Amino acid sequence: MMLIQLQDVMKIYEIGAVQVTALDGVSLGIKKNEYVAIMGPSGSGKSTLMNILGCLDTTTKGSYVLNGSNVSEMDDNQLAEIRNREIGFVFQTFNLLPRANAIHNVELPLIYNGTPASQRKRLAKEALEKVGLGDRMNHKPNELSGGQRQRVAIARALVNNPSIILADEPTGNLDSKTGEEIMEIFEKLHDSGNTIILVTHEEYIAEHSDRIVRLRDGLVERDEALD
Amino acid sequence: MRIFIYMWEGIKIAFEALRSYKLRSILTTLGIIIGVTTVITIVALIQGLNKAFSDQISSIGTDTLYIQKFPWIMKGDEWFRYRNRKNVTIQEAEAVRESATLAKAVAPTLGTMRTIKYKENTINRVYILGTTADYLVTSNSYPEIGRFLSENDVQHNRAVCVIGSDVAEKLFPRTDPIGKRVNIAGRNFRVIGVLEKKGSMFGWNMDTFAVIPIGAFQSAFGSFRRSVEIEVKVKSPAVIEDAEIELTGIMRRERNIPPGKENDFAINQQSLLMETYKSLTSTLWAVAIGVGAISLLVGGIGIMNILLVSVTERTREIGIRKAIGARNTDILVQFLIESLMICALGVVMGVLLAIGIAKTVSATTPIPASITLWVVFLGLGFVVCIGLFFGIYPASKAARLNPIDALRYE
Numbered sequence: 221m222m223l224i225q226l227q228d229v230m231k232i233y234e235i236g237a238v239q240v241t242a243l244d245g246v247s248l249g250i251k252k253n254e255y256v257a258i259m260g261p262s263g264s265g266k267s268t269l270m271n272i273l274g275c276l277d278t279t280t281k282g283s284y285v286l287n288g289s290n291v292s293e294m295d296d297n298q299l300a301e302i303r304n305r306e307i308g309f310v311f312q313t314f315n316l317l318p319r320a321n322a323i324h325n326v327e328l329p330l331i332y333n334g335t336p337a338s339q340r341k342r343l344a345k346e347a348l349e350k351v352g353l354g355d356r357m358n359h360k361p362n363e364l365s366g367g368q369r370q371r372v373a374i375a376r377a378l379v380n381n382p383s384i385i386l387a388d389e390p391t392g393n394l395d396s397k398t399g400e401e402i403m404e405i406f407e408k409l410h411d412s413g414n415t416i417i418l419v420t421h422e423e424y425i426a427e428h429s430d431r432i433v434r435l436r437d438g439l440v441e442r443d444e445a446l447d
Numbered sequence: 448m449r450i451f452i453y454m455w456e457g458i459k460i461a462f463e464a465l466r467s468y469k470l471r472s473i474l475t476t477l478g479i480i481i482g483v484t485t486v487i488t489i490v491a492l493i494q495g496l497n498k499a500f501s502d503q504i505s506s507i508g509t510d511t512l513y514i515q516k517f518p519w520i521m522k523g524d525e526w527f528r529y530r531n532r533k534n535v536t537i538q539e540a541e542a543v544r545e546s547a548t549l550a551k552a553v554a555p556t557l558g559t560m561r562t563i564k565y566k567e568n569t570i571n572r573v574y575i576l577g578t579t580a581d582y583l584v585t586s587n588s589y590p591e592i593g594r595f596l597s598e599n600d601v602q603h604n605r606a607v608c609v610i611g612s613d614v615a616e617k618l619f620p621r622t623d624p625i626g627k628r629v630n631i632a633g634r635n636f637r638v639i640g641v642l643e644k645k646g647s648m649f650g651w652n653m654d655t656f657a658v659i660p661i662g663a664f665q666s667a668f669g670s671f672r673r674s675v676e677i678e679v680k681v682k683s684p685a686v687i688e689d690a691e692i693e694l695t696g697i698m699r700r701e702r703n704i705p706p707g708k709e710n711d712f713a714i715n716q717q718s719l720l721m722e723t724y725k726s727l728t729s730t731l732w733a734v735a736i737g738v739g740a741i742s743l744l745v746g747g748i749g750i751m752n753i754l755l756v757s758v759t760e761r762t763r764e765i766g767i768r769k770a771i772g773a774r775n776t777d778i779l780v781q782f783l784i785e786s787l788m789i790c791a792l793g794v795v796m797g798v799l800l801a802i803g804i805a806k807t808v809s810a811t812t813p814i815p816a817s818i819t820l821w822v823v824f825l826g827l828g829f830v831v832c833i834g835l836f837f838g839i840y841p842a843s844k845a846a847r848l849n850p851i852d853a854l855r856y857e
Contacts, residue, residue, distance in 0.1 A: 276770060276850050297774045304772020315767045315854065319463055331456050332772040334449030376771070 222285075223383060223415055224250040224273065229282035231268050231438075242268040244438035245282070250417065252383075255410045257418045257426035260435035267388075269435065270419045274386045275303045287383045304333050308377025312389035314369040316361040322348060322372045323357040329380045347375035351405055367398035374405055384415045391425055403428045453777050454784065461785035464757065465792065475753045476793030478746025483797025483829060484804070486739035487822050491805040493728050493735075495816040500724055507717045510684040511585060512691060514543065514677035514698060518713035520723045532711045534674035537661065539701050543677055544581075546697045549690040552584035552680045557664050557673050563610075563657060564630040565618040573614060574656035575631060577664020585678035593625045593640030596660055600639075604662035608636040612644040613654035631657065634667050687716065743829065747837035750789050754782060754841035765845055766853025779846040786838025787830060794826045 231243040242265045250256055260266040271277040272284060275291055278299070284291045287306055294302065308329075309315075316325045326344040335343070348357055351371040361369050370390060377385050387406065391399030407428060410416050418429055426432050427446065434442040465472045516532050518525070540555035547553060557577040563570050582588075583595040590609065600607050608629065615624050628635045636659055645653040659667075681690040691714050698712050758765070765778055805816035 271851055274770070276854075297776075300769065300772050300774040300777075303770060309770050311854070315763070315770075317764055317767060319467065328768070329771045331452055332768070332774070332777060334452050336452070380772075 221251075222249040223252045223254075223287055224248070225283075225285040226272075227283045227285075229269075229272065229279045229284060231265070231272065231277070232280045241438055243272070243279075246435075246438070246440055247282075248433065248440065248443075250384075250415065252415055253410070253413055254431060255406075255416045255418070255429045257420060257429035257432045258435065259419075259421060259423075259426050259432055260441075261421065263437075264435040265438040266419055266435050268438075270386065270388055270417075273384075273417060274307050274309060275299045300332075304329055304380065306383040308380065308382040308385045310370070310373050310377050310385065310387040310390045312392040314361070314366075314373045314393070316369055316372055316376075318361055321358050321360050322353060322364070322375075325361070325372055326376045326379050328376060333380065343379050344375070347379040348372070350378065351375045365398075366394050367401055370394065370398075370402050371405065374402070374409075378409070378414075384417055385409065386417050386419075388419045389421075390418070391420075391422070399425070453773075454780060457781040457784035458788070460781055461788040464785060465788060471753065472789060472792065475749050475789055476746070476796065478742050478749045479790060479793025479829075479833065480746075480797045480800065482739050482742030482746055483794050483826060484800045485742060486735055487798060487801035487818065487826070488804050488816070489731065489735035489739075490822060490825075491801065491816040491818045492808065492814065493731055494819065495805075495809065495814055496728065498817065499813070499815055501721075504717055504720055504724075507720070508587060508680070509717055510681050510687060511716070512679045512681065512687065512694060513715040514539075514679065514694060515713050515715055516674040519715045519719050529711075529713075533702065534672070535677060535712060537665075537675055539698065540675055540677045542701050543679065543694060543697050547679065547690070547693055549681050549686050549693055550679045551682050552581040552678075554578050554581040554585045554678045555661060555675045556582065556678060557661060557668075557675055559664075559668050561632045561668075563614060563618065565627060568618045568620075570614060570617050570655070572655075573631075575664070575668075576656055576658045577661040577668075578658060579661055581680075582658065582678065585680040588642045588645065590640035591643045592623075593638070595640055595642075596658060601660040601662065604660050604666065606634065606636050606663055607639045607660070609640040609642060609658040610638055611642050611654040611656045613652060614657055615641040629657075631659070632667060636663075691716070743833060746793060747833045750786060750833070751837040751841060753789070754786055754838060755844070757785070758782065758841050758845040761845075762848065762853045762856040765848050766850050766856065769848070769850035770854060775846040778848075779842045782842035782845050783835065783838045786842065787834035790830045790834035790838075794830045798823065798826050 226246055226248040229243055229246045230241070233240045233242060246269060258266050258269060268277070272279055275286070278294070279292045282292070286302065289302065291299070291302060317328070323341070323344050326347050327340045330340040330343060345354070345357065348354055351374050353368060353371050353375065356364060356368060361372070364372065390406070391402055394402065403425065406416055406418070416429070418426065420426050429446065431443070431445045433440060514535060516535055517529055521529070537555050540553060543550070544553040555578065559575050560572045561575045563573045578596070579601045580596050580598050591612065593609070595609055596607065599605070608631070610618070610624065610629070618624065618629060619627065624638045624641060627638050629638060636657075642654075679690065679694060681687050694714055695710065699710065702711065704711065768778065802818055805818050808814055808816045
């Protein structure tokens with residue numbers, strides 16, 4: 221059974237009187253514990269696809285079934301809930317709360333699903349330890365290096381034990397050495413059973429995955445498995 | 448459970464925001480502080496004044512009428528119209544005393560400010576009051592030592608006096624005043640009694656005075672051009688209205704005023720003061736409410752403005768929270784809590800400031816300002832109303848932000 225099933229997904233933006241077709245009928249299936257890279261030049265629709273996969277946006281046409289629920293028919297509140305439960309985001313710009321320390325940043329998804337405080341602390345600590353930041357829990361983002369910030373973000377993505385981890389250019393703001401370290405973490409997460417979707421335009425980053433989906437002009441151009 | 452968890456989170460976020468922008472938060476709350484301080488201070492002052500006023504006015508007694516040339520409260524040109532009225536005379540007081548069936552005691556009084564001396568001790572500006580034995584009853588003043596004027600003293604115009612406690616203390620710091628001769632305006636009067644301490648009324652010391660027989664007063668200070676004030680104590684407060692009608696009848700008869708012509712004298716009583724006082728404070732109330740409402744409105748707009756800035760500044764944060772699973776209502780609640788907390792800060796500071804002002808006022812002036820518990824509840828009401836009213840627009844603006852745009856916001 222597919223964890224993610226996109227069927228003829230279209231996304232059309234209306235900018236003033238002009239209609240822009242960002243996705244022009246994308247069909248895609250992703251199984252549990254797959255490690256998929258989505259690639260494409262700018263304007264290919266990969267950001268739009270990522271927003272839809274991340275339940276930040278809804279489809280104009282076509283259906284999106286995530287872990288058995290039909291996301292394309294959900295309202296704002298249901299989408300918020302499913303983002304909280306099923307998806308862990310890792311962004312290029314880390315997107316941590318600047319005034320909150322590492323552990324509080326990691327706790328955030330648990331706050332919005334109503335996990336009691338004591339359990340929250342424990343889960344957040346575990347997640348931070350998993351990414352090797354057990355000794356930096358009370359540091360604020362501006363007291364951490366770029367790599368460390370991205371690890372906090374990964375811990376935050378993990379903490380709720382989501383169905384998929386959705387990483388949008390996770391190494392884009394890091395030097396190549398730190399980037400490699402982050403990619404190693406993703407590999408480990410994949411090995412321990414997580415489903416990872418990576419959006420990137422760097423070939424060498426995409427090569428960490430098992431499968432590359434290439435987009436062009438809102439369509440899947442090529443979908444190839446790597447060895 | 449969930450709602451408590453994110454409300455607590457909202458409180459922490461708001462606290463953090465207030466702490467990070469201390470100056471901004473305080474400036475924002477300034478309008479609220481001024482509004483709350485104004486309203487509570489004026490309420491406290493009015494309450495204090497009310498209490499002081501009714502305490503003092505009750506010493507006048509609700510069962511005493513005063514027949515005088517002028518009414519206590521005059522408006523516009525009334526004084527000008529009344530100034531040619533005939534003086535009230537001792538003979539009229541006699542007539543009232545004989546005919547008034549509802550009166551318990553009737554005392555004519557005349558007064559003047561004079562210097563009083565005993566040996567080397569001198570007191571300037573002592574109120575010298577000429578009256579009769581009935582004054583004991585009409586004024587509720589009782590001798591602490593010695594006795595009051597008797598009918599005999601008054602009939603024979605004896606050169607005797609009863610002094611107030613203040614005069615006694617100053618003229619006779621170490622000796623018994625009874626039987627001593629004091630000098631009032633060049634004449635000697637024998638002290639026969641000292642009256643109980645009365646305290647002060649509207650800042651007027653009521654113990655700096657001396658009472659002498661009214662005949663002695665007239666021969667010492669002259670009787671022409673002085674209008675007598677007739678104090679009438681009625682049998683009970685319940686008959687005061689009837690007594691007023693009766694006194695009016697007696698006075699009109701004495702003065703031969705034909706029917707249809709208006710009175711050329713005034714009958715005063717405590718309730719007149721009370722009514723005037725109430726109409727004065729109601730103006731004060733209106734001013735307080737007006738000033739308070741305007742500053743609260745301005746303060747509220749200030750809060751709304753700063754919240755809108757805050758929403759814009761934290762667009763990205765809102766995006767992050769939404770991406771992670773915050774619902775629209777979670778964001779709404781977060782910003783409403785922030786609004787309420789800014790308000791609460793303002794109200795708490797306003798209440799504290801008002802308490803400080805009230806304490807200072809009652810410590811440095813004779814006005815007792817009192818802040819009661821309901822004022823605090825009033826403050827709480829302000830917090831909720833202003834916080835919600837002016838917070839709802841920025842909060843819903845934040846709640847409606849699209850997560851994708853918000854995340855992209857630089």
